[in-house]
Amino acid sequence: MAHTVVIAPDSFKGTIGAAAAADALAAGWRRESPDSDLRLMPMADGGEGTVDAFAAAVLGAQRMPVTVTGPEDEPVAASWVLLPPTPDAPQGTAVVELANTSGIELLGTPPRLRAFDSHTRGFGEAIADALAHGVSRLVLGIGSSSSTDGGTGMLTALGARFTDAAARPVTAGARGLGSVAAADLSGLAPLPPGGVTVLSDVTNPLLGPRGAAAVFGPQKGALPGDIAVLDAGLARLARLVDADPETPGAGAAGGTGFGLLVWGASLVPGSAAVAELVGLDAAVAEASVVVTGEGSYDGQSAAGKVPAHVGAVAAAAGVPVALVGGRIAAEADTSAFAATASLTELAGSGDAAMAETAWWLEEAGAQLARDLDLR
Missing domain, CATH: 3.40.50.10350 (Glycerate kinase; domain 1)
Structure with a gap:
């Protein structure tokens, strides 16, 4: 047998x-x-390989190529995966990962760490591409981030505007958070009908000693003296939007978890959600x-x-x-x-x-x- x-x-x-x-x-x-x-x-918890895992494990999954703006403004050839229709997602589910669009692996080996300048715009562009395809639901993996921009790059690609005191768009990346004075979310793309599920194995809040800057900033090139500056920028952002920075997972991926909460997404433990979906x-x-x-x-x-x-x-x-x-x-x-x-x-x-x-x-x-x- x-x-x-x-x-x-x-x-x-x-x-x-x-x-x-x-x-x-x-x-x-x-x-x-x-x-x-x-x-x-193959399994994943939201980090690198999430798209590959779904492509390999789900019968009928289609890889959808897309070129996005990488974390250092260079073009990046990425992809997301379209899962077949189901009763609760009749137009299919899109799986998009931060790692292959805005991830630290895209900064070279060893990575060219840019604590203040890397951003998540490419991740947002890939999400926008999936939305344009008309999917019913989004599943987003947010591990392996290269930036600490609070998800502002992603949100900008989805239609948000972040401006300084003179109403000028702020610089991309964490550097721009130091001068952000207003957040206009009126142009944000609506959530798909089936909502947005975010996969992460990180439960850190956005701010403080367990937050995005303190815990994950050093991995992205932040020096000890940079941590307070990065944390203050994230705090400025948090004061401008309606989301709780203490939510478990808000600090994931340099605060991208928080940015997705701002959009209205739900954060869930990655391993269990992937297991259910495959x-x-x-x-x-x-x-x-x-x-x-x-x-x-x-x-x-x-x-x-x-x-x-x-x-x-x-x-x-x-x-x-x-x-x-x-x-x-x-x-x-x-x-x-x-x-x-x-x-x-x-x-x-x-x-x-x-x-x-x-x-x-x-x-x-x-x-x-x-x-x-x-x-």
């Missing part, structure tokens, strides 16, 4: 996307267990085993990350689940998993694992197939 294996990893950030990771794990598993029926369901529960219910994973599995991974959610779905269905990690921290609790594989241990070092991630994921897939022995 052929066994059904659901392979549902997150991306291994900075090295390989979720769809390619699932392919590599499947190749290794197939080497050891060629008769297994493999169901690839039909993970139904697939797991028919599986003999599930394989999941992420780049670094540590003590925080149980808090809403992809492996924890996939593991919970598998546990509820009584299906064993295996874990692959780029690294698996010593303090991480892996007792819920039937088997584990660490790419760092397989490769001999973290650097070696990151240099050839696809190769070592294939080896991990083969190892797990041997360990679980479904023949």
